[in-house]
Amino acid sequence: MSGLGFEFATATRILFGAGRMAEAPEVIRSLAGGRILIVTGSTPSRAAPLREGLDRLGLSTVVFRVEGEPTLELVREGTATAIAAGCDGVVALGGGSVLDAGKAIAALAANGGDPLDYLEVIGRGRPLTQPSVPLVAIPTTAGTGSEVTRNAVLGSKEARVKASLRSPLMLPRVALVDPDLLAGAPNAVLSSSGLDALSQLIEPFVCSRANPLTDALAREGIRRSARSLRRAVLEELGAPEREDLALASLFGGLCLANAGLGAVHGFAAPVGGMFHAPHGAVCASLLPATLEVNLRALRSRAPSHPAVSRFQEVAALLTGRTEASAEEGIAWVRELCQALSVPGLGHYGLTQAEVPLLVEKARAASSMKANPLVLTDEELSEIALRSL
Structure with a gap:
């Protein structure tokens, strides 16, 4: 080429490994010296050991709880809480929704203004001018990869979109990824978040902005997901x-942060906004049909496109067979979704009548x-209808 x-x-530092959560208090103290806003999920007690560790180091904490996926209203509330408490650092401890909320709060606390001043698609799209308040991102699920991305997905109730x-x-100052934090995760969370992660490995690998560095990461990630996701959900974590x-x-x-995504996530944003459906589960619903329609469109209209051969490579990585066809790879994904009991989009309220509006928003x-x-309308x- x-x-x-x-x-x-990416994040300034990535700390990965079992047991590394024990390092979090010292890592946080090295970035912020006064009061810390801890953004958590619906069970704030999970942050208790971290708060105790920070307290021993002389740092006070304020907890802000995120229930469900982050909205403009929630981020406004969290930003006001951080500013009123005089927080000079933010820790996001939880799943993708918590991490996205934490990133948005840290950005707005430093830049001022309203989320709509900066939001894409439905906002004014103004650029942020100041670095976020120092942020440490600690994922407790394995799906979004939000700890190393440069965006936060926010829902608007008024626009019915994300x-x-x-x-x-x-970008977070530190991404601390401790696999032990996944212990005890419900199967439904493992399934939807794991399939979200798989889609975020496949889509950048076949997308129009793929590059050699993300390719290497995608190949390794797809292998690991393929060998462990089914077992983790159905057998042993x-x-x-x-x-x-x-x-x-x-x-x-x-x-995804350095190459891009594709139609799966193009649909996921409006579906989540229209029906308040969990992001990972939506991506899982969309993945098989999106892969199939994309492959067919490529072969029909752009047979020499480099993505055509990449679909075959994805199949080899998923199945472990170098001779596997692209169709066998898509079948592997479909069978995995069936094995993990992934519901269709109709489960969240999408009907055939709303497909034209969904297509308009997804585009x-x-x-x-x-x-x-x-892709044509x-x-x-077809993707939306086949994903019902």
């Missing part, structure tokens, strides 16, 4: 499976821009 050029950006607050200035899933999620975040989504080729409608 000639004329190759790309950029790669859109991103995005800037390199939002042991230390090897936890490590594989945590790495797959981390690598997926690195890939405008930022993730759609990196799809390997532009008929093709997008």
Whole structure:
């Protein structure tokens, strides 16, 4: 390939490994010396050991709870809490929703203004000008890779859509990924988050902005997801499976932030906004049909596109067979979704009548821009209908 050029950006530091959560208090103290806003999920007690560790180091804490996926209203409330308490650091401890909320709060606390001043698609899209308040991102699920991405996905109840607050200035100072934090995760969470991670490895690998660095991460992540996700959900979530899933999620975040995504996530943003459906589960519902329609469109309209051969490579990585066809890879994904009892989009309220509106919103989504080729409205409608 000639004329190759790309950029790669991520958290200032990535700390990975079982047991590394014990290092969190000292890591946080090295970044912020006064009061810390701890953003948590619906069970704030999970943050108790961290708060005790920070207290021993002389740092006071304020807890802000995120229930469900982050909205504009919630982020406004969290930002006001951080500013009123005089917090000079933010820790996000939880799943992707918590991490996204923490990133948005840290950005707005430093830049001022309203989320709509900076939000893509439905906001004013102004650039952030100040680095976020120092942020430590600690994922407790293995799906979004949000600990190493430069955006936060926020829902708008009024617009019935999700859109991103995005800037390199939002990258966490530290991403601390401890696979042991996955222990005890419910199967439904492992399944939906794990399939979200898999889609965030496959989509950047076949997308129009793939580059050699994200390719290497995607290949390794797909292998690890393929060998451990089914086992983790249906059999045993042991230390090897936890490590594989945590790495797959981390690598997926690195890939999407530096290459892009595609139609799966192009649909996921409006579906989540229209029906308040969990992001990972939506991506899982969409993945098989999106892969199949994309492959067919590529073979029909762009048979020499490099993504065509990449679909075959994905199949080899998923099945462990170098001779596997692209169709066998897609069948492998479909069978995995069936084995993990992934519900269709109809489960969350989508009906055939709303598909045209969904297609219109999906076409405008930022993730759609990196799809390997532009899909027609008929093709997008087919994906939505087949994912019901």
